[in-house]
Amino acid sequence: MSRIGRPLKVLAAVSAVALAAACSSEGGAQNEGVDAGQEYTIAMITHEAPGDTFWDKIRAGAEAAAERHNITLNYSNDPDAGEMATLVQNAVDSDVAGIALTLAYPDQVGPAAQRVAEAGIPIVAFNSGINDYQNYDVPMYFGSNEQLAGRTVGERIGQDGGGKALCIIQEQGQVALETRCAGVTEGFPNTEILYVTGTDLPSVQQTIGSKLQQDPSVTHIVTLGAPIAQAAQQATSDTGSQAEIITFDLNADVAKAIENGDIAFSVDQQPYVQGYLAVTALWLNLTNGNDIGGGQPVLTGPSIVDETNIGPIVKYAENNTR
Amino acid sequence: MSSSVATKPSAPPPKAAAPARTQRSVLSRVLARPEVGALAAAIAIFLFFYAVAEPFRTLPAFATVLYASSTIGIVAVGVALLMIGGEFDLSSGVAVATSALAAAMITYQFSLNMWVGVIFSLVVALAIGFVNGYLVMRTGIPSFLITLSTFFILQGLNLGITKLVTGTVATPNASALDGFDSARAIFASDIPLGFMTLKVTVLWWFFFVAVASWLLLRTRTGNWITAAGGNQASARAVGVPVPKVKIGLFMGVAFLAWFLGMHLLFNFSSVQSGLGVGNEFIYIIAAVVGGALLTGGYGSAVGSAFGAFIFGMTTQGIVFAGWDPNWFRTFLGVMLLLAVLVNLYVKNYAAQRK
Numbered sequence: 001m002s003r004i005g006r007p008l009k010v011l012a013a014v015s016a017v018a019l020a021a022a023c024s025s026e027g028g029a030q031n032e033g034v035d036a037g038q039e040y041t042i043a044m045i046t047h048e049a050p051g052d053t054f055w056d057k058i059r060a061g062a063e064a065a066a067e068r069h070n071i072t073l074n075y076s077n078d079p080d081a082g083e084m085a086t087l088v089q090n091a092v093d094s095d096v097a098g099i100a101l102t103l104a105y106p107d108q109v110g111p112a113a114q115r116v117a118e119a120g121i122p123i124v125a126f127n128s129g130i131n132d133y134q135n136y137d138v139p140m141y142f143g144s145n146e147q148l149a150g151r152t153v154g155e156r157i158g159q160d161g162g163g164k165a166l167c168i169i170q171e172q173g174q175v176a177l178e179t180r181c182a183g184v185t186e187g188f189p190n191t192e193i194l195y196v197t198g199t200d201l202p203s204v205q206q207t208i209g210s211k212l213q214q215d216p217s218v219t220h221i222v223t224l225g226a227p228i229a230q231a232a233q234q235a236t237s238d239t240g241s242q243a244e245i246i247t248f249d250l251n252a253d254v255a256k257a258i259e260n261g262d263i264a265f266s267v268d269q270q271p272y273v274q275g276y277l278a279v280t281a282l283w284l285n286l287t288n289g290n291d292i293g294g295g296q297p298v299l300t301g302p303s304i305v306d307e308t309n310i311g312p313i314v315k316y317a318e319n320n321t322r
Numbered sequence: 323m324s325s326s327v328a329t330k331p332s333a334p335p336p337k338a339a340a341p342a343r344t345q346r347s348v349l350s351r352v353l354a355r356p357e358v359g360a361l362a363a364a365i366a367i368f369l370f371f372y373a374v375a376e377p378f379r380t381l382p383a384f385a386t387v388l389y390a391s392s393t394i395g396i397v398a399v400g401v402a403l404l405m406i407g408g409e410f411d412l413s414s415g416v417a418v419a420t421s422a423l424a425a426a427m428i429t430y431q432f433s434l435n436m437w438v439g440v441i442f443s444l445v446v447a448l449a450i451g452f453v454n455g456y457l458v459m460r461t462g463i464p465s466f467l468i469t470l471s472t473f474f475i476l477q478g479l480n481l482g483i484t485k486l487v488t489g490t491v492a493t494p495n496a497s498a499l500d501g502f503d504s505a506r507a508i509f510a511s512d513i514p515l516g517f518m519t520l521k522v523t524v525l526w527w528f529f530f531v532a533v534a535s536w537l538l539l540r541t542r543t544g545n546w547i548t549a550a551g552g553n554q555a556s557a558r559a560v561g562v563p564v565p566k567v568k569i570g571l572f573m574g575v576a577f578l579a580w581f582l583g584m585h586l587l588f589n590f591s592s593v594q595s596g597l598g599v600g601n602e603f604i605y606i607i608a609a610v611v612g613g614a615l616l617t618g619g620y621g622s623a624v625g626s627a628f629g630a631f632i633f634g635m636t637t638q639g640i641v642f643a644g645w646d647p648n649w650f651r652t653f654l655g656v657m658l659l660l661a662v663l664v665n666l667y668v669k670n671y672a673a674q675r676k
Contacts, residue, residue, distance in 0.1 A: 049596060050477070050481050050491075050595075050596050051480065051481050051484075051491050051594055051595035051596020051597070052491065052594065052596050053490060053491055053492045053594060055491075056485075056490050056491045056492075060490075172650075172651070192647075193647050193648075194641070194647055195647045195648075195650050197600075199596060199597055199598065199599050199600060199601075200597070200598070200600070200601055201586065201589075201590055201594075201597060202389075202390075202393040202585070202586065202589065203390065203393070203637070205589075206386055206389055206390040206393070206637070206638060207637065207638070207641055209386050210377075210383065210386050210387075210390075210638040210641040210642055211641050213377050213380070213382055213383050213386060213642070214375070214377040214383075214641060214642045214643075214644055215644070227492075227590075227594055230590055230592075231590070234589065234590070238386075238512075238519075239382070239386075251492070252494070252495065253495050253591070253592060256495075320489060320490045
């Protein structure tokens with residue numbers, strides 16, 4: 001017993017602290033909501049890989065809406081499709097009032113969403129699954145049309161007189177990311193895909209750098225996430241490339257880079273709005289029977305952020321709402 | 323009538339011939355080194371990409387390959403020593419992010435000089451290494467399980483504490499803080515050599531490999547590491563301080579993870595809390611491709627460097643060759659498999675020559 005007694009005591013203490021922190025992290029109900037009506041519990045289930053600022057904004061928007069409407073928000077996430085489907089079932093078993101989910105893996109998660117809809121539980125999709133949500137009887141969708149967003153970028157590269165574009169995908173096989181690059185290629189056919197490992201930024205920088213050395217004709221680099229854009233900046237600096245950087249999504253550093261002219265523009269799908277609208281739409285449905293969008297997706301993007309409109313957005317980016 | 327039988331006086335027994343010392347050729351001795359197979363594989367892969375990828379032949383491209391190798395190789399050196407000592411560390415990937423996050427947050431939140439954060443994060447990293455080693459030695463639970471637990475704990479802490487402290491899952495940009503530029507010069511600067519520009523991590527990588535090689539081959543501690551990895555009970559019996567050695571090795575990995583974490587912070591100015599996950603396997607791959615045995619007791623620091631170089635050449639060489647990116651992982655797997663097969667062939671050849 002003495003061999004493991006002390007380590008177990010330490011572990012127990014750490015666990016107690018962690019549990020105390022976890023118990024205080026549920027959004028919404030602990031704060032006095034502006035709406036003093038009936039309290040609801042809503043589950044939000046995403047394909048977030050933990051530790052990404054993009055998802056942080058979605059969650060911030062959802063929590064703001066939950067607080068506003070006196071909702072207890074149960075947020076859960078798993079990048080694995082099978083596990084995500086299980087999380088949907090867990091939410092149903094927990095008897096939540098409504099569910100907001102992402103449909104990044106429609107084949108796996110869609111049937112679970114359909115069972116939710118058939119059970120009469122209000123459900124909305126957001127962020128991913130714009131082409132699939134209606135197939136699974138999900139009535140509302142909030143997000144960007146990734147194909148349209150990509151095509152917008154491609155067309156703009158063409159207008160800039162681009163020679164060759166590089167579209168960087170940080171998670172191979174992720175439908176939304178692949179669709180963005182497909183859109184870029186549609187708008188500007190001379191586009192090449194490059195896969196990188198998004199969780200290893202030095203590797204991202206090195207791989208982009210290698211590509212620029214291999215193909216100096218690249219005039220535009222399209223990144224699909226703000227941190228990847230920062231790595232691309234380093235790569236162009238290292239290799240002396242003059243390629244312009246365009247990125248999807250924003251963070252404080254990217255906002256400053258746009259302001260300084262280091263990044264041409266950002267295609268923002270406004271993740272904060274996605275989270276906020278998903279929760280608010282469920283609340284409206286629960287309290288007033290509303291469906292939003294008239295059977296069509298409600299688009300939160302693409303919203304182009306460049307040097308002409310970046311001014312006021314910088315401070316919002318610093319506040320983690322843009 | 324008696325007859326006497328005359329017996330010849332017995333000849334003195336012949337002296338036992340001294341066993342002839344087998345003179346192994348220089349080639350045999352060289353081939354017996356753990357890193358030779360990896361060196362052969364590295365040469366083969368270098369020649370392959372030199373032939374198929376034109377940009378690979380340029381010095382700036384070689385600098386990129388070295389940089390890619392160094393960001394793997396720095397931690398792989400420590401992992402190789404730990405594996406020679408008979409243990410694993412699956413928390414090394416996230417420990418890199420933990421170190422970077424700790425330095426950035428403590429400095430930013432308390433408006434301190436960046437160097438305070440650097441030292442603070444070093445203490446945090448060494449504490450993680452100590453806890454890993456202490457728990458392995460104290461409980462007798464395999465290091466695979468202990469460090470897998472640490473991996474999950476650190477992953478959760480990285481996310482939870484960052485969110486708690488900063489309100490988001492990334493640290494604020496630290497580039498304007500006092501001491502940032504001087505720290506960047508140490509951990510993330512560029513060294514212009516005229517004909518190419520090297521990242522400072524490459525020089526640090528060479529330095530760490532040299533120190534680890536000296537430790538392993540020229541010191542009593544090196545003998546202890548190999549002994550502890552080969553047979554722990556026997557090592558204890560002959561007086562090797564196994565707990566101290568192994569705790570030291572875990573702290574060594576943590577130190578190198580801290581160093582790479584500092585590079586991450588000062589290269590990118592801010593850190594996302596989800597970084598580093600999965601890299602622990604790449605460090606282990608580099609050590610194993612470099613000749614370290616999964617069972618412990620055998621390997622070399624230089625071998626881990628060749629392993630990292632193979633990985634760096636392969637990841638960048640595929641890009642330089644302009645191969646279809648959909649098949650990137652397949653190419654990577656095939657190249658690594660070829661490297662291991664060449665390594666094995668050289669080892670078997672060396673064994674036959676003994």
